[in-house]
Amino acid sequence: MYRYILRRSVSGLLLILAVSLATFFLMFAGGDPATRMAGESGSVADIIRIREAYGFDRPIIMQYLSWLGGFLTGDLGRSLYFDLPVSSILVERMFTTMRLGACAILLAVAIGVPLGVAAGCHPNTKIDRFALLFAVVGQAMPTFWFALLLVIAFSVTFPILPSSGLDSWKHYIMPMVVLSYFAAPAIMRLTRSGMIGVLDTDYIRTARAMGIVPRKVLMKYALRNALIPVVSLAAAQFGYMLAGSVVVESVFAIHGAGRLAWESILRSDLPVIQALVLCFSLFYIVLTFLADVVNAWLDPRMRIS
Amino acid sequence: MRIRILNIAAAIAIATVSGQAMAGKADDTLNVAFEEEVSTLDGYKEISRSGLILARMLYDNLLMKDIKTGEFLPALAESYKIVDEKTLDFVIRKGVKFHDGKELTADDVEYTLNQVSKKEYNTRYQITVSWIDIVEKTGPYSVRIRMKAVYPLALEMLAGPLPIYPKHHLEAVGSSGMSAKPIGTGPYRLVESTTGTRFVLERFDEHYAGSPKGRPAIKRLVAKVLPEANVQYAELMNGQLDWIWRVPHDASRRLASRPNLTVKAAPILRFAFMGMNPNFGGGKSPIADAKVRQAINHAVNKDSIITALVGGASESIAAACHPIAFACSKDVVKYAYDPKKAKDLLAEAGYPNGFPLELLTATTFPRSQVEAIAANLNAVGIKTSINEQQSAVMRTNYIEGKAPTYLSSWGAYGIADAGLGTSPFFGGAGDDVVKDPQVVADLKIADTTLDRDVRKKHYEAAQKRVAEQAYWLPLWAFSVNTAQANNLSLDVDPDEFVPFYKAAWK
Numbered sequence A: 001m002y003r004y005i006l007r008r009s010v011s012g013l014l015l016i017l018a019v020s021l022a023t024f025f026l027m028f029a030g031g032d033p034a035t036r037m038a039g040e041s042g043s044v045a046d047i048i049r050i051r052e053a054y055g056f057d058r059p060i061i062m063q064y065l066s067w068l069g070g071f072l073t074g075d076l077g078r079s080l081y082f083d084l085p086v087s088s089i090l091v092e093r094m095f096t097t098m099r100l101g102a103c104a105i106l107l108a109v110a111i112g113v114p115l116g117v118a119a120g121c122h123p124n125t126k127i128d129r130f131a132l133l134f135a136v137v138g139q140a141m142p143t144f145w146f147a148l149l150l151v152i153a154f155s156v157t158f159p160i161l162p163s164s165g166l167d168s169w170k171h172y173i174m175p176m177v178v179l180s181y182f183a184a185p186a187i188m189r190l191t192r193s194g195m196i197g198v199l200d201t202d203y204i205r206t207a208r209a210m211g212i213v214p215r216k217v218l219m220k221y222a223l224r225n226a227l228i229p230v231v232s233l234a235a236a237q238f239g240y241m242l243a244g245s246v247v248v249e250s251v252f253a254i255h256g257a258g259r260l261a262w263e264s265i266l267r268s269d270l271p272v273i274q275a276l277v278l279c280f281s282l283f284y285i286v287l288t289f290l291a292d293v294v295n296a297w298l299d300p301r302m303r304i305s
Numbered sequence B: 001m002r003i004r005i006l007n008i009a010a011a012i013a014i015a016t017v018s019g020q021a022m023a024g025k026a027d028d029t030l031n032v033a034f035e036e037e038v039s040t041l042d043g044y045k046e047i048s049r050s051g052l053i054l055a056r057m058l059y060d061n062l063l064m065k066d067i068k069t070g071e072f073l074p075a076l077a078e079s080y081k082i083v084d085e086k087t088l089d090f091v092i093r094k095g096v097k098f099h100d101g102k103e104l105t106a107d108d109v110e111y112t113l114n115q116v117s118k119k120e121y122n123t124r125y126q127i128t129v130s131w132i133d134i135v136e137k138t139g140p141y142s143v144r145i146r147m148k149a150v151y152p153l154a155l156e157m158l159a160g161p162l163p164i165y166p167k168h169h170l171e172a173v174g175s176s177g178m179s180a181k182p183i184g185t186g187p188y189r190l191v192e193s194t195t196g197t198r199f200v201l202e203r204f205d206e207h208y209a210g211s212p213k214g215r216p217a218i219k220r221l222v223a224k225v226l227p228e229a230n231v232q233y234a235e236l237m238n239g240q241l242d243w244i245w246r247v248p249h250d251a252s253r254r255l256a257s258r259p260n261l262t263v264k265a266a267p268i269l270r271f272a273f274m275g276m277n278p279n280f281g282g283g284k285s286p287i288a289d290a291k292v293r294q295a296i297n298h299a300v301n302k303d304s305i306i307t308a309l310v311g312g313a314s315e316s317i318a319a320a321c322h323p324i325a326f327a328c329s330k331d332v333v334k335y336a337y338d339p340k341k342a343k344d345l346l347a348e349a350g351y352p353n354g355f356p357l358e359l360l361t362a363t364t365f366p367r368s369q370v371e372a373i374a375a376n377l378n379a380v381g382i383k384t385s386i387n388e389q390q391s392a393v394m395r396t397n398y399i400e401g402k403a404p405t406y407l408s409s410w411g412a413y414g415i416a417d418a419g420l421g422t423s424p425f426f427g428g429a430g431d432d433v434v435k436d437p438q439v440v441a442d443l444k445i446a447d448t449t450l451d452r453d454v455r456k457k458h459y460e461a462a463q464k465r466v467a468e469q470a471y472w473l474p475l476w477a478f479s480v481n482t483a484q485a486n487n488l489s490l491d492v493d494p495d496e497f498v499p500f501y502k503a504a505w506k
Helices: A002-029 A033-038 A044-053 A060-072 A086-121 A126-140 A143-157 A169-199 A202-209 A214-243 A246-251 A257-266 A270-298 A300-304 B007-016 B049-058 B106-116 B154-159 B167-180 B229-237 B249-256 B290-299 B302-310 B339-348 B367-379 B391-399 B437-447 B452-469
Strands: B029-034 B063-065 B072-074 B077-084 B087-092 B132-139 B142-147 B188-194 B198-203 B220-225 B243-245 B261-276 B355-362 B382-389 B405-410 B472-485
Touching: A002 A060, A002 A270, A033 A044, A033 B391, A060 A270, A086 A126, A086 A169, A086 A214, A086 A257, A086 A270, A126 A169, A143 A169, A143 A246, A143 B229, A169 A214, A169 A246, A202 A214, A214 A270, A246 A257, A257 A270, B029 B049, B029 B229, B049 B188, B049 B198, B049 B220, B063 B154, B072 B077, B087 B106, B106 B132, B106 B142, B106 B167, B142 B154, B229 B243, B229 B249, B229 B472, B249 B261, B249 B472, B261 B290, B290 B339, B290 B367, B290 B382, B290 B472, B302 B367, B302 B472, B355 B367, B355 B391, B367 B382, B382 B391, B391 B405, B437 B452
Parallel strands: B029 B220, B029 B243, B355 B382, B355 B405
Antiparallel strands: B063 B072, B077 B087, B087 B142, B132 B142, B188 B198, B198 B220, B243 B472, B261 B405, B261 B472
């Protein structure tokens, strides 16, 4: 097991480095950071001065190595746009996104799993059809469209919910619903197909034949097995919510990490982009690792292998 | 990210909402929204308009320009004297307090201006400070500013982008400290902020008597960043916001139909143009021929595009400057919309069947307007392909000669002077792709004298030549649409600054 963890950690670290190197080069491929920093009124002289001041005139590989050197000594650098330490901005924004993402994934699981179980236990019935409709609408509807509809309904027509910021629990409702509605259909569909598959197995038939109460068969034997792939999916969805919540954050003016990433790309704020990419990569790696651990707990076969 | 407006969503929003009571007036708080994040509250480092507007609430300058009369009003400086072409003397006003209670003296002026004009301070727009040689304190309340060379825009700069900071604070905390805890002499002081996205300002009751900005009528100003336009409209309609700006033409028409809202269009110094590089492709492209450039000028129906798509108080322009700017000529050759003449000119130039043309444009330039211009060019045979890029990338590509034309807009740093309208593009420096010797010579004379008549004469001569040679297709002067609560009195200044300190409840 320890060997497994070590192997996963080393490959994770190499992955992070590869991603950060690729991002660094791609940022330069997308345009000159000095030009973006100078803004639309900046003259050519301003651009040259900024290029020299921030060292953008050095070879890209040298710039990367100097960033890497700083990173390895625990220095994430300063944001070129905000002129503040990257760590201070990152902590604030990451915390916002993580809070929202955690609430949303819990809601997605709370909706997706019971609905999937119900649909899986009663395939081709009304409840299954409803679950299918729920999933199709959720996946087909663009996130920002749904978000705007909610704003129109609950902030404008019936003004009971605030439309921007995250100042109180009320502020969480709409962004949480939008984010979770995007993730819930996949969780629901996977739970449903898992349940259908598991309920058809010999051991469930045996359990039923042994006279175990149906509720126990469902919860202890069927659901536990059906959930194995769902755990991996939920972990990936949570990772997506952290890195990909830019649309929801834009609509609801939530100043989180997703929006920060988008804005930083537009303004070529390299130190912030690098730090965010590292954080997001790290989250994915940790999440998939945790998902494996949970799966191992759920499925003894994985522990033995 | 500013998500493209879904017209239908906005229409539904506007159609379904009922007017509600405004919340701002009740607690004497003006709630406003901007779409772009503020990077810093240090006015010397900021490039976003939202940040620069907030900086003008927090800080004051030596002088303030009356945008209507063009007169320089005394602000932190009680008076000034032009000693010679390269020397200015200022008497500093007594009894002016900073937000932390300390009094303003000549030390603050001397330190601020010397500090920000140093290369290592990294003032974002060097043009604003590069003319300063040294600032010397000549008494406890007087300073002398020496220039490196004759610079006719010195007073404009001192009245605009050069705020005065407290020496003790700037020395202790530097630029990033000024951003985190700004201390100025302005009519508002910062009481609360969230990095880049939310700022709460409160009236500074000890703001000096005699300030041209006056004492604000409204006690609190809350500015927040709302990137999504539809959410701005929603919050304005339900009373959470009192003021928004940069409302697109189509949305402004719909917002205007709301009984609780007022939509205003204010003319601003920003103008649109299409630049043409005669030296593109080694001077061998069709654009190298003046007749082709003139044909392009005749081909575009500016007035109809303005009516249909630009809207507001926009007007078409003929010269390479804003019509209200000092020394912007009214007497340049004008190219009327005449597609037949455009075709004739193209035929004379040897392109009877037109030619393919790449038109660079920025993602920030309204796409509908770009499409309309391209359609006009296509109609006379110029097969225009639009290449939309990030504005910084576009500008670099054009300056580096990678495209024959580009479509852009220019705000001239909010200063109404041809020295910042015409010269940056034709003065022979790095941004000038044309490098016409006659134009460069005229602009050099105009840029380096204080004599207003000489400046006017040479700027106008340069603009005439630019128009004759059709190096640009000057398009229109923009206006900015604001939507605000009916009970709010507030107007945007032509320099694209919003004087919130003049706002009042009706």
